[in-house]
Structure formats: C-alpha cells, structure tokens
Amino acid sequence: MKDFRGLLLTLLKRTLYIAMGILLGVVLYEFWLLRDVTPSASEIAEAKKIPAGAIFIDAIDEFPHPGSLVLWTPSGAPVTTVSETLLRYPDSVFCISVSNGRVTELGFAPTKIPADGFLVIARGVRQLDVKPDRISRNDELQLMPNKKWFVHKPDLAYRFSELKVPLNDLRQRLKNETTTTKETTTAAQEFMRKTLERLDAINDEIDTAQQKNPTLKQIQELRARVEEEVIAGELLLLGKDALPENEIRAVLVRSSEKSESAVKTRIQRLLKAGFNTIILEAFRWGGSINPQTNQGLWNSQPSDQIVMPISSYANLGNDYGMNLWLWVQNGFLSKGKLPAEFAKPEWLMRTAAGSTELGKKSEWLCLRRPEVREMLVKSYIEMVNSSNATCLAMDYLYNYVENLTESQGFCRCDYCKEHLAEIPMNPQRQNEELYAGSEELLTELRAALDARVMPDDPKTSAPRVDIAVFFNDREETTISLPLEKWIGMGLVDWVCPMSYFKENAQGIAKLAKQSSLLREHLLYGVGKHDDAYTVTPAEYARQIMNVRRYQLKGYQFFQAELITPEVQAMLGNTVNAAPAGTNRANSATLTKVDLPRPDELRGTWIVGKSLQESPEAFARKLNMLKQSCINTVMLDAWYRGLVSYPDSALAPFDPAIAATGRADAYGDAVKAIHDRGMKCVAWFEYGLFVGHDAKGGAEGQARQEFMNKHKDLISLDAKGNPDNNVRNFGVFYTLCPSNPASYKLLSEIMLEVVRKYPVDEVQFDRLKYANQTRCYCDYCRQTFETETGKPLTSATNAAEFLAWKREKNAAGVKILREALRAEKPEMPMSSYATWPSEMDTVAQSWDLWLQRDLIDYLVVGAYMDFVGTMAETQKLVGDKFGRVCFALNAEKLSADELINQMNIVGKSGAKGTVIWYADVIPLLLRRLACEEK
Ligand SMILES: [Zn+2]
Ligand SMILES: [Zn+2]
Numbered sequence: 001m002k003d004f005r006g007l008l009l010t011l012l013k014r015t016l017y018i019a020m021g022i023l024l025g026v027v028l029y030e031f032w033l034l035r036d037v038t039p040s041a042s043e044i045a046e047a048k049k050i051p052a053g054a055i056f057i058d059a060i061d062e063f064p065h066p067g068s069l070v071l072w073t074p075s076g077a078p079v080t081t082v083s084e085t086l087l088r089y090p091d092s093v094f095c096i097s098v099s100n101g102r103v104t105e106l107g108f109a110p111t112k113i114p115a116d117g118f119l120v121i122a123r124g125v126r127q128l129d130v131k132p133d134r135i136s137r138n139d140e141l142q143l144m145p146n147k148k149w150f151v152h153k154p155d156l157a158y159r160f161s162e163l164k165v166p167l168n169d170l171r172q173r174l175k176n177e178t179t180t181t182k183e184t185t186t187a188a189q190e191f192m193r194k195t196l197e198r199l200d201a202i203n204d205e206i207d208t209a210q211q212k213n214p215t216l217k218q219i220q221e222l223r224a225r226v227e228e229e230v231i232a233g234e235l236l237l238l239g240k241d242a243l244p245e246n247e248i249r250a251v252l253v254r255s256s257e258k259s260e261s262a263v264k265t266r267i268q269r270l271l272k273a274g275f276n277t278i279i280l281e282a283f284r285w286g287g288s289i290n291p292q293t294n295q296g297l298w299n300s301q302p303s304d305q306i307v308m309p310i311s312s313y314a315n316l317g318n319d320y321g322m323n324l325w326l327w328v329q330n331g332f333l334s335k336g337k338l339p340a341e342f343a344k345p346e347w348l349m350r351t352a353a354g355s356t357e358l359g360k361k362s363e364w365l366c367l368r369r370p371e372v373r374e375m376l377v378k379s380y381i382e383m384v385n386s387s388n389a390t391c392l393a394m395d396y397l398y399n400y401v402e403n404l405t406e407s408q409g410f411c412r413c414d415y416c417k418e419h420l421a422e423i424p425m426n427p428q429r430q431n432e433e434l435y436a437g438s439e440e441l442l443t444e445l446r447a448a449l450d451a452r453v454m455p456d457d458p459k460t461s462a463p464r465v466d467i468a469v470f471f472n473d474r475e476e477t478t479i480s481l482p483l484e485k486w487i488g489m490g491l492v493d494w495v496c497p498m499s500y501f502k503e504n505a506q507g508i509a510k511l512a513k514q515s516s517l518l519r520e521h522l523l524y525g526v527g528k529h530d531d532a533y534t535v536t537p538a539e540y541a542r543q544i545m546n547v548r549r550y551q552l553k554g555y556q557f558f559q560a561e562l563i564t565p566e567v568q569a570m571l572g573n574t575v576n577a578a579p580a581g582t583n584r585a586n587s588a589t590l591t592k593v594d595l596p597r598p599d600e601l602r603g604t605w606i607v608g609k610s611l612q613e614s615p616e617a618f619a620r621k622l623n624m625l626k627q628s629c630i631n632t633v634m635l636d637a638w639y640r641g642l643v644s645y646p647d648s649a650l651a652p653f654d655p656a657i658a659a660t661g662r663a664d665a666y667g668d669a670v671k672a673i674h675d676r677g678m679k680c681v682a683w684f685e686y687g688l689f690v691g692h693d694a695k696g697g698a699e700g701q702a703r704q705e706f707m708n709k710h711k712d713l714i715s716l717d718a719k720g721n722p723d724n725n726v727r728n729f730g731v732f733y734t735l736c737p738s739n740p741a742s743y744k745l746l747s748e749i750m751l752e753v754v755r756k757y758p759v760d761e762v763q764f765d766r767l768k769y770a771n772q773t774r775c776y777c778d779y780c781r782q783t784f785e786t787e788t789g790k791p792l793t794s795a796t797n798a799a800e801f802l803a804w805k806r807e808k809n810a811a812g813v814k815i816l817r818e819a820l821r822a823e824k825p826e827m828p829m830s831s832y833a834t835w836p837s838e839m840d841t842v843a844q845s846w847d848l849w850l851q852r853d854l855i856d857y858l859v860v861g862a863y864m865d866f867v868g869t870m871a872e873t874q875k876l877v878g879d880k881f882g883r884v885c886f887a888l889n890a891e892k893l894s895a896d897e898l899i900n901q902m903n904i905v906g907k908s909g910a911k912g913t914v915i916w917y918a919d920v921i922p923l924l925l926r927r928l929a930c931e932e933k
Pocket of ligand 2: 716
C-alpha cells in the first residue's frame with residue numbers, strides 16, 4: 001500500500017515537472033516571438049528618417065504590377081505609354097504627371113513623360129496613396145535623393161481655388177437646362193430648384209471657410225460635399241440623354257394591377273423613366289401568376305390576389321418596344337399552398353430527420369427529381385408561350401434552406417438518399433452535387449426553349465428566349481452557384497446579383513475583377529433591399545454610374561414601387577424611352593469569333609495544376625476546348641524545376657500531381673487530347689527558370705534538390721546574387737541563359753518527354769535572361785573575356801553586352817533545335833516570345849531565332865499593347881510573319897475585345913492565336929463556338 005502511494009506521488013511529481021516544462025517552453029516561445037517582431041535599433045533609426053508625407057516607391061522604370069507604385073523617368077522608362085489594357089479598368093491604375101516637383105495632371109492616360117519630372121503610376125491598393133483625396137493638382141511631389149520615396153506637400157491655396165470648379169460647372173449646366181428645356185416636368189423642375197439652392201449654400205460655406213485658413217481636412221470635407229452634390233446634379237441630367245446603346249435598364253415588377261388600364265399606367269410610367277425591360281413576377285410560392293395556365297398552379301393564389309395576366313403586360317410592353325422577362329422562383333413553396341394535384345409529399349426536399357420544413361415557413365421542391373423538373377419546365381414554357389417573354393429570370397436556384405445544415409445543404413428525400421448515398425467530401429464535387437438539380441433544370445429548360453417553333457409555322461424556330469439567374473451575393477448562407485460554368489455551357493445568359501445596397505461599387509468591383517468576362521453577362525442590382533438606408537435620387541445616380549463605369553451590360557432596379565414620381569422624373573425627365581424594337585436585351589446579339597482559316601492555329605495552354613483534376617473534370621475541360629474551335633493544346637510538362645510526368649531521370653515529379661495517386665496523368669491527358677482530334681504540344685512552361693520561392697513543403701524541397709544538383713548553372717547578377725525578385729510573383733532562380741550547358745539540360749528534359757509521349761510538337765517558354773542585371777556568373781565572365789578581350793563587369797558597355805547575350809541566346813535555341821532534329825526530324829518546335837518592347841530588357845533574340853530558322857514558329861505575347869505588338873513584330877520578322885502566333889490574355893480582356901483581336905489576327909496573315917489560358921475557355925465558349933448547336 002505504501003509502495004503504491006510512493007508510486008502515485010512519483011507519478012504526480014513527474015506530471016508536474018512535464019507540465020512545468022511545457023509552460024516554460026511556451027513562455028520561452030512567446031519571448032522568441034516577441035523578439036522576432038520587435039524592430040531592431042537600426043530598423044527604428046531607418047524608420048525615423050522617413051519624413052511625414054512620404055510615399056514609398058516600389059520600383060523605377062519598370063512595368064507597374066498590380067499593387068505597386070512605380071515612377072517612370074524620362075531617361076529610363078521601358079515604354080512610353082501605358083497600354084490600353086491597363087487603363088481599361090477604371091480602378092486598376094492611376095497616373096500622375098509631375099513637372100518641376102509639382103503635380104500637373106492626374107488620372108489620365110499618360111502619353112509622355114515630362115522632361116523635367118516623372119510619372120507616378122499606381123496600381124491596386126497603392127492607388128489609395130495617390131488618389132485625389134490625397135494628392136491634387138499643383139501639390140509638391142519631391143523625389144528624395146535615395147529614390148525610395150517622394151515627399152508630398154499639399155498646396156492648400158490652390159486646392160481651395162479648385163473646390164468651386166465642379167460646383168460652378170454644374171450650376172451652369174443646370175441653368176442651361178432650365179432655360180432650354182420646355183418639356184421638363186414639375187417634379188424635375190422642383191428637384192432642380194432645390195439642387196441650385198443647395199449649391200448656393202455650399203458656395204457660401206466655402207467663402208466663409210476661406211476667411212479662416214482651413215486645414216487640409218476641412219477642405220477635404222468640403223470637397224466630399226461638393227462631390228455629393230455634383231453626383232446629385234448628374235442624376236438630374238442623367239435622363240436628359242437617351243440610354244447608351246444596348247444598356248439594359250430593367251425593373252422588377254410585382255404584378256398587382258387589376259385592370260388593363262392600370263397595367264397601361266404602370267408601363268407608361270416605367271417607360272417615362274427610361275426602362276426598356278420589365279422583369280415581371282410570374283411564379284411565386286409555388287403558383288403561377290397567370291390565370292390562363294393549364295397547369296392548375298394558378299389555384300394556389302387567394303382570390304384577392306387575382307391580377308392581370310402576364311400577357312397583358314407583354315402585349316402592352318411589346319407595343320412600346322419593351323422587353324418582358326418572367327421572374328420565377330424555382331421550387332420554392334409556401335408551406336401547404338401547393339395545389340393538391342402537385343402537393344406530392346415525395347417531391348419535397350427533406351432534412352436528415354425527414355422534416356419538410358426548411359426555414360422561413362417554406363417547403364421546397366427537390367430539383368434533383370426528374371418529374372419535378374419536368375413539371376416546372378412545362379409550366380415555364382407555357383408562360384413563355386402565352387407572354388412573348390424574351391427571358392426567363394430564374395430565382396432560388398441555390399439551396400437557401402436553413403434546416404439543411406446538418407446534412408451540409410443536401411436534401412435527404414428518398415430520391416436523394418438513393419441517388420446520392422454519400423455526400424462527397426471533396427469540396428468541388430460537393431458543390432457540383434449541390435447544384436446538380438439546378439443544372440439539370442437549366443439544361444432541360446434550355447432544350448425546351450430552343451425546341452419552340454412559331455405557332456403559325458412549325459418549320460420556323462421561335463425567337464430565342466434568354467435565361468437569367470438571380471442570386472443574393474450578400475446572403476450569409478454560402479452560395480457558390482457555378483455561374484461561370486453555366487455561362488460557358490450556354491445555360492445562362494444574364495447574371496443578376498441582388499446587391500441592392502449602398503456599397504454596390506465594391507460589389508461590382510469584386511465581381512467584375514473576378515473575371516472581366518463575367519462583366520458582359522452582369523446586370524447589377526440598383527435600389528434598396530431593406531429599410532436600413534434611404535436611397536436618395538443621388539444614390540440611384542451613383543449606383544447607375546458605377547454600373548457604367550465598369551462597362552456592365554446594365555442594371556435591374558429593385559423594385560417598381562420605389563420609382564417615385566421624383567425618381568421617374570430624374571431618370572427620364574425629357575426623353576421617351578427607346579423606340580420599339582431597339583434595346584432588345586437578347587444574348588443572341590453577342591459577337592462571335594470568325595471560323596478559323598484551315599491553316600490557322602487556335603491554341604490554349606493547360607497549366608500543370610490541371611493535371612491534379614479528376615479525369616472527368618479534365619475531360620469536361622477538353623470538350624469545351626474542342627467546342628471552342630481550339631485545335632492545338634499546349635500541355636505543361638516542365639515548370640520551375642519540376643516535371644508533370646512520373647519517373648523522370650532528370651527532374652523531380654511535381655509532388656502535388658504525385659499526391660493524386662494516378663499512375664500517369666500526363667500520359668492520360670495526351671491521349672484525351674488526341675482522342676478529340678486536337679494537337680498536343682509538350683510545353684516547357686518555365687524554360688530556363690528553375691526555382692521559385694512561392695511554395696515550401698514537398699514542392700519547395702523538390703525544387704531545391706534540382707537547384708542543388710545544377711548550382712553551377714545558376715545565373716548571377718553583378719554582385720553575385722542568384723535570386724531574382726520578380727515583383728508580386730516571388731523570387732525566381734534561372735539557369736544561365738548564356739551557357740550552352742543550360743540549354744543542353746533543357747534539351748534532355750525535352751527529349752525525355754518526346755520519347756515517353758506521342759506529342760505532336762514541343763513549345764518552349766522563358767528562354768531569356770531574368771532582366772538587365774544578368775548574367776555575371778563565372779561562365780559569363782570567363783567566356784565574355786575570352787571572346788571580346790575585355791573583362792565583364794557592371795561597367796561593361798551595355799550595348800556590347802546586349803549584343804553578346806543575344807548571340808548566346810540564339811546559340812542556345814540552336815542547341816534545342818538540333819537535339820530535337822536528331823531525335824524527331826519532323827517535329828515542329830515553337831516558343832513563347834516576349835513583346836518587342838521587352839526583348840532587349842531580357843536579351844531574348846527571337847528575331848534572330850526566326851531569321852536563322854532555329855524555330856518553326858513563335859507565340860508573341862500581345863498582352864500589353866496589342867496593336868503596337870503586332871506592328872513591331874511585323875517590322876522585326878518581315879516575310880516570316882506567317883510563322884508568328886499572338887498570345888492574348890483572356891483573363892484581362894473583355895470577351896468582345898478578345899474576339900475582336902482574334903479576328904484581326906485571323907485576317908492579318910499571322911499563324912494564329914493562343915489564348916491564356918484553358919481555364920477561362922468555358923466562359924468564352926459561346927463566343928468561340930465553331931458552330932451553333
Ligand atoms: Zn431530394
Ligand atoms: Zn551566366
């Protein structure tokens with residue numbers, strides 16, 4: 001017993017010691033963390049040297065990457081114009097011109113750098129440092145001697161004098177308006193009078209403030225108020241002009257009219273406010289608001305809600321040239337309201353516990369069930385046929401159901417339990433399954449809409465009816481409708497976020513930046529959703545202007561009841577809406593790409609990451625490429641020191657692809673591409689670039705191994721540094737682009753691929769120097785001295801060094817060429833080539849490659865300045881222009897612009913286009929489609 005007590009005591013003591021040990025460790029670790037974040041004395045001293053008003057400079061005379069602020073100086077700027085691509089997005093770049101230390105121009109497209117100053121170009125968040133609320137015309141901007149920052153001193157007197165400019169301008173325009181326009185309504189006149197009164201009041205305030213030497217903050221406050229008024233004034237003038245061509249101004253209408261004349265009044269009022277599209281609620285709580293229906297759903301409406309049939313809106317709307325969209329709720333029922341013949345308990349969605357109550361006192365039809373979809377499609381088609389609608393606006397395609405959280409949003413009705421026994425754990429698959437029912441509904445609806453014929457002529461197809469999807473992008477429930485995929489599949493034409501909130505500009509920016517292609521399908525929400533804030537007329541104007549600023553297709557007002565006489569007067573005070581037949585919102589008018597010439601290359605790149613996808617997902621991607629007339633696929637084989645295929649004798653296999661457990665995803669991909677009749681090009685994406693610090697773990701380790709093995713080949717700058725910091729893309733390492741051994745190594749990897757896989761061609765990329773500071777490795781120093789008799793130092797004549805590097809680069813490409821010839825004499829070899837204005841920076845001598853026939857064709861990046869790149873390339877290559885493809889960045893271009901550029905290349909005699917990159921093709925599918933379905 002005593003022994004036991006001793007044992008227990010020992011155990012207790014030990015536990016205590018261990019606990020103390022852990023505690024001590026934690027305390028030490030905390031200290032270590034503290035030590036890590038406390039700035040050192042030198043860091044503090046450095047920070048103290050930075051003067052107030054300092055704005056940091058990320059780089060000088062370099063291309064401004066997103067999130068950076070760069071200066072361009074007259075002596076060293078890489079190009080003299082920011083390409084249109086950069087300026088196309090109002091929120092992506094902001095430029096300031098500085099002469100003699102003072103700001104001369106702001107927010108413009110810079111065409112020249114002042115000889116006695118510099119340009120400031122800010123992108124992304126860095127714009128906040130330089131936008132007008134901070135920097136204004138005439139302010140002092142002094143570049144510090146260390147060129148790490150400039151110091152900003154506002155010119156208060158000048159700012160003050162500028163305050164009244166927009167105010168007076170607006171007053172003048174308003175006054176012109178009142179004297180020249182006779183038709184102005186009373187409401188508009190009243191609003192105008194009030195606006196002028198407010199402008200006068202602010203004017204007085206500015207005068208008073210001027211007496212008291214206002215601070216910068218006070219000036220900024222006054223400025224904000226002036227801007228507010230200017231926007232309000234803009235609204236007043238908004239309705240003066242006709243709508244921009246093809247702008248969709250839509251409004252949601254809850255049908256409540258009970259007579260033909262009431263419908264007429266409603267439509268006339270909307271027409272006067274410039275609306276060209278009515279989105280009429282036609283199907284809600286499980287019932288159709290259409291007394292003519294044969295489906296029996298009408299019965300679900302109480303008699304006091306009986307309203308005019310949708311056809312009466314349609315007929316009148318058509319007379320006035322308006323579009324009618326039908327707004328339908330999919331599968332959303334009010335509990336117990338479904339007519340008896342459709343109230344089939346087995347059709348309802350259920351929780352895991354078997355309950356059909358899914359929140360908001362509602363029941364939902366399970367869209368996964370084929371018979372439910374069949375019933376919905378039938379009634380939707382019937383509504384379309386009786387109304388001449390041009391679009392079906394689908395609402396509630398997402399699973400907005402509060403009580404399904406325990407089954408991760410999945411319905412557990414008998415049908416679902418049988419067809420989806422287990423909820424997939426992979427998030428992508430999970431999302432696919434969650435919206436499988438919605439996708440099926442859209443697919444079946446699309447087919448039914450397309451099968452419609454003219455009532456009097458069964459041989460003629462009825463006009464196309466579009467499909468729009470509504471969704472609440474502010475909903476807390478996670479909603480990730482695969483909208484981009486559905487657009488690509490041709491299932492969805494319009495995307496309508498219900499963002500009826502004050503911050504609609506942020507929402508638009510977020511969505512538009514997600515993908516510039518999405519913009520062309522966006523009808524943004526304007527108006528208000530709740531009572532949390534009041535939408536003033538100025539607020540409406542601001543929201544509409546946001547939509548226009550981002551070049552969206554239009555906007556939808558929520559809702560008709562909020563179009564007060566005042567708003568109506570503001571939106572369309574003098575102009576009638578578009579004449580009949582114009583502004584017909586229909587996606588059939590989308591511009592499409594020309595069919596390729598028989599010899600035209602239509603290519604795209606598939607990045608290594610795609611080989612991690614399931615074979616099914618990869619097959620879907622390829623099918624879309626095939627449907628898009630893509631005839632050549634560049635499949636990533638080599639990137640940043642890794643290969644994407646197994647069992648290489650030369651380089652490590654990408655651990656992320658290895659982790660999928662598939663035997664040979666690369667081989668499967670080559671086969672899948674060939675099965676679809678497309679060419680497969682082995683793409684050596686990163687060329688001489690072998691290392692990257694972006695990822696640690698297994699991937700970082702594999703890269704490091706490769707670099708260690710070839711450390712003698714690593715390129716160095718004049719100070720002997722191997723790393724090369726590419727702004728915002730991390731630190732890269734490259735093989736020496738002068739050394740034949742680097743190209744030899746690359747050629748061995750290429751040979752391994754062409755021996756292992758039946759690829760049709762090979763394509764290189766990044767056969768270049770990292771930048772002007774390369775390369776000063778031992779090989780380069782020795783060889784340069786042997787060949788020129790002069791030592792290679794940072795003081796070496798730049799032109800001489802460049803000419804030498806260009807020759808080395810061409811000699812390297814020759815090594816690749818000869819290696820391929822020896823193994824596969826007929827196999828074409830191509831390479832990506834940088835745009836002409838960057839060639840010398842990276843000493844990439846692709847003009848020589850082509851002149852000397854070292855390469856079959858080039859893919860020149862036309863990302864920065866499409867027109868300039870084409871013209872410069874033509875000059876450089878002359879009669880070999882037919883051996884040049886142009887690479888276009890579909891991520892950055894709108895679909896219209898991309899199509900336009902592809903058509904220009906197609907007619908130019910160039911070899912073709914390559915789209916960066918395969919993952920954006922789904923969104924472009926309908927524009928690129930070889931033939932209409
Ligand atoms: Zn179900
Ligand atoms: Zn070197």
